[in-house]
Amino acid sequence: MHSRPAYSYRSDPAVPAFADDHALIVFDGECIFCSGWVNFVLRHDSQGRYRFITAQSPLGEALYRHYWLDSRSYETNILIENGVAFLKSEGTLRMAAGLGLPWSLSSAMRIIPRALRDPLYELVARNRYRIAGRRNACFVPTPEHRSRFIA
Template sequence: MQLRPAYSYRNDPAVPAFADDHPVIVFDGECIFCSGWVNFVLRHDRKGRYRFITAQSPLGEALYKHYGLDSRNYETNVLIEDGIAYLKSEGSLRMAAGLGFPWTFAGVFRVLPRSIRDPLYELVARNRYRIAGRRDSCFVPTPEHRARFLA
């Protein structure tokens, strides 16, 4: 799903400049479920491919607004890869596939139509705080991973 042309955020004065030479994951830093996903990616991203931004940061909030997303109710992670934003199930499946073997097999689920995948994604997203809870403060990376977090 491409909501806007590739790298359109570079022309948006409300979006601060950021390093986009690697795929970037924008996530809800207060959501324990979402932070767990980021920890999973950090553990399995052996090539250090992904960079991360919390949705609560000024840059994360600007990106959510740029893509027409609710910047207070973060019901999707955003994967920005090659300047294109991928949301919901598409973004998550691409994130997983980008981790390399054996996670590349997650891409198989992309054969299912979004009309099936996205409602399942949305069900989990709407209930993520009930499923895993919420942090009182935003996710803080470990010192060894701090360089992979933007803003």
């Protein structure tokens, strides 16, 4: 897996400028499974730690390309925290850890090598539309949560 230096997107002219003062979750807005995860995070993120953007947005697509990901299949959520991108199982476990107890206990799963965790993540990601379905349009946040989304 390739990695980039922290905040590398700031110097990439293809990535529109955005507020990166909070951790950002980039997700497939057409995926019901992914949208369910976002709703879960919104319900449990009492500190307002995370901001969100759909992968289908211009910024989401630019971030996927910046991190050498396919900007059409969206088979991983991206967590950008302190300017660093975390993908697949690592990103998901870090997201859960940021929600506090009891969700932070999931960090214990990081003792399992990524080489074992990521294939399971990839299996779910490849089958996410079969598991939960697909929206005809991108996820739209409720008015209550609109401020947590980057346009």
